[in-house]
Amino acid sequence: MNDRQNAFGTDPLHPKLLDTTLRDGEQMAGVALTPDEKVAIAQLLDAIGVPEIEVGVAAMGGEEAVAITTLVNSSLNAELLGWNRARISDLAASFDCGLQRVHISLPVSEVQIAAKFGGDRQRLWQQLEESLTFARDRSQFISVGAEDASRADPEFLLAVAKTAQRLGAQRFRFCDTLGILDPFQMMEQVQPLVDSLDIPVEVHTHDDLGMATANALAGLRAGAKVVDVTVNGIGERAGNAALEEVVVAMRRLQDWDFGIDSRQLLQLSQAVQQFTHPGPLPPWKAIVGENVFTHESGIHADGILKNPQTYEPFPPQWLGTQHQIGIGKHSGRRAIAACLERHQLSLTPTSPHYQQSLLDAVRVRATQLKRGLGADEVLALASASPPS
Numbered sequence: 001m002n003d004r005q006n007a008f009g010t011d012p013l014h015p016k017l018l019d020t021t022l023r024d025g026e027q028m029a030g031v032a033l034t035p036d037e038k039v040a041i042a043q044l045l046d047a048i049g050v051p052e053i054e055v056g057v058a059a060m061g062g063e064e065a066v067a068i069t070t071l072v073n074s075s076l077n078a079e080l081l082g083w084n085r086a087r088i089s090d091l092a093a094s095f096d097c098g099l100q101r102v103h104i105s106l107p108v109s110e111v112q113i114a115a116k117f118g119g120d121r122q123r124l125w126q127q128l129e130e131s132l133t134f135a136r137d138r139s140q141f142i143s144v145g146a147e148d149a150s151r152a153d154p155e156f157l158l159a160v161a162k163t164a165q166r167l168g169a170q171r172f173r174f175c176d177t178l179g180i181l182d183p184f185q186m187m188e189q190v191q192p193l194v195d196s197l198d199i200p201v202e203v204h205t206h207d208d209l210g211m212a213t214a215n216a217l218a219g220l221r222a223g224a225k226v227v228d229v230t231v232n233g234i235g236e237r238a239g240n241a242a243l244e245e246v247v248v249a250m251r252r253l254q255d256w257d258f259g260i261d262s263r264q265l266l267q268l269s270q271a272v273q274q275f276t277h278p279g280p281l282p283p284w285k286a287i288v289g290e291n292v293f294t295h296e297s298g299i300h301a302d303g304i305l306k307n308p309q310t311y312e313p314f315p316p317q318w319l320g321t322q323h324q325i326g327i328g329k330h331s332g333r334r335a336i337a338a339c340l341e342r343h344q345l346s347l348t349p350t351s352p353h354y355q356q357s358l359l360d361a362v363r364v365r366a367t368q369l370k371r372g373l374g375a376d377e378v379l380a381l382a383s384a385s386p387p388s
């Protein structure tokens, strides 16, 4: 990473990642990780350079507490954080697991305060104070999270943040819990917190409107110093900002790599996929999908063969991979010629009839199979209709 000034200025406290695959990621409906799987994911996160991992909810007890205790004792480099409601019993459960860094969450929107605290703000202030006082004497680090902050009254949100800071919180998490903001609104809402607090602001975004990653980047642009992510973007409902997207987008857009070894992102993504939703990821999934560096359309394949920069947003080498030229319904002559050339066959430029008949055969076959063709299938079609 060079030292050039970017959108984050020259502040030495560059933004950091907090991975919450093991907490919010696991909250995705149907996901249930064993302690061993949680440890395996944490080790992979650690290996690629993630500096902070939200490990789970100790108040759940049982295997979740076992997993958290095992993680605490597993000598990871990453700092670990345990998620808690603003309740002493939750915090006690985290401390029983050996956690020394805790997160305390409070609902801050009218609708959530009504549902969770019977609309009693006094109760909210009291639980904030009680839980922070309890945690302060027993922990090394406390962050406070404002659940549903994006729907909260901004003055009330700021009052909660300042109170949390005064009572000893060392970081404040702004949550777009329902994923309802756009990046402009995200900046407008996060900026005042950054400007008014002495402690760092963290942003937590959801993908309900497909804007989790964009909003995460907007939060950073507004001055947040920590951004929450999950591998493959898993999480509640439509998921969270995806670790791989935030890392690669920030490298591409701001020349900031978070200290992450992006060549290990594919392996991490595949491991998490197997533990959470066995089966393939959607091939078009940004950054880690199988098709992200596969070019089929004739015009694109032609461009890539002439100069990869024509159609690659960033070099596949960032992910330790290479581009592929796919052959299918949208192929053009140049891609088919390149495929044949790789197998010492030539698509004679002077026989346009042959070229067109092979292209037609590829299109028919790909449409029948509803997929791209392998080189062997292209060669079989070529030998079935030899140059006339």
Ligand SMILES: CC(=O)SCCNC(=O)CCNC(=O)[C@H](O)C(C)(C)COP(=O)(O)OP(=O)(O)OC[C@H]1O[C@@H](n2cnc3c(N)ncnc32)[C@H](O)[C@@H]1OP(=O)(O)O
Residues within 6 Å of the ligand: 024, 027, 057, 059, 060, 084, 085, 086, 087, 105, 106, 107, 115, 116, 117, 127, 147, 177, 236
């Ligand atoms: C936006 C988010 O991601 S929030 C995090 C969500 N994560 C989870 O829910 C983790 C998994 N959860 C669980 O295992 C369970 O819900 C537990 C162990 C946390 C609690 O289980 P239960 O005691 O059975 O409570 P239940 O889940 O039914 O209800 C939640 C309770 O917490 C209260 N609550 C919710 N958020 C908070 C908060 N931030 N601070 C204090 N209390 C809260 C609710 O009002 C409700 O209280 P009530 O029982 O007095 O009505």
Ligand SMILES: O=C(O)CCC(=O)C(=O)O
Residues within 6 Å of the ligand: 024, 103, 104, 105, 106, 144, 145, 146, 147, 148, 173, 175, 176, 177, 178, 204, 206
């Ligand atoms: O940490 C918090 O306060 C809540 C985090 C969360 O998962 C959310 O708001 O979506």
